[in-house]
Ligand code: SF4
């Protein structure tokens with residue numbers, strides 16, 4: 470049996486955890502479909518491609534964001550909706566705010582001369598381009614618990630992708646957009662990297678974006694509050 474946290478805002482209580490049987494050989498998303506068609510038509514979830522490409526079926530499995538179509542359920546598993554996303558119903562969440570971080574971070578090409586990318590540049594942005602926007606990294610990030618305005622891992626990964634793209638002639642626009650609630654607010658815990666189904670490393674990308682920021686004249690705001698063991702106001 471697995472446990473699924475159900476949510477219905479029209480019911481009281483609106484959240485309840487229910488148990489369902491596992492079927493040998495079915496991944497979690499396939500199991501959702503089977504449970505819906507045979508046992509509980511009201512079970513609500515999201516899943517489109519069923520092959521780890523669309524990124525729509527992410528759920529929390531025992532507290533860890535996971536693509537349901539890529540996971541084999543085990544007895545005792547607790548399935549919940551993604552953290553830090555408003556729940557619409559059962560396992561369906563609203564990703565509007567998470568996806569809006571791409572706008573806030575200005576992750577697009579602002580100005581280009583349309584000279585084709587060379588192979589080396591294509592290779593440098595390949596991994597970040599493979600993001601499927603599953604929001605697993607967003608749901609794993611502990612900064613979200615204390616700062617809901619944090620841009621989050623996938624927006625910052627995509628910011629690296631666009632500021633590295635040789636087509637972009639104005640990378641400063643994106644760099645400027647990620648200074649506040651962005652690169653400097655990450656704790657470098659690595660949770661996002663650990664859960665990414667695409668093998669992307671948002672933590673490393675954020676560290677790279679910090680380097681790019683400094684190289685382009687931005688400061689780490691946390692340095693202003695450090696004493697370095699010396700009171701500079703007292704002079705030398
Ligand atoms: S490394 Fe940074 S962005 Fe990634 S989960 Fe940790 S705090 Fe969030």
Ligand code: SF4
Nearest residue numbers: 600601603604606665
């Ligand atoms: S970086 Fe990875 S975990 Fe984050 S949204 Fe993209 S594919 Fe999903």
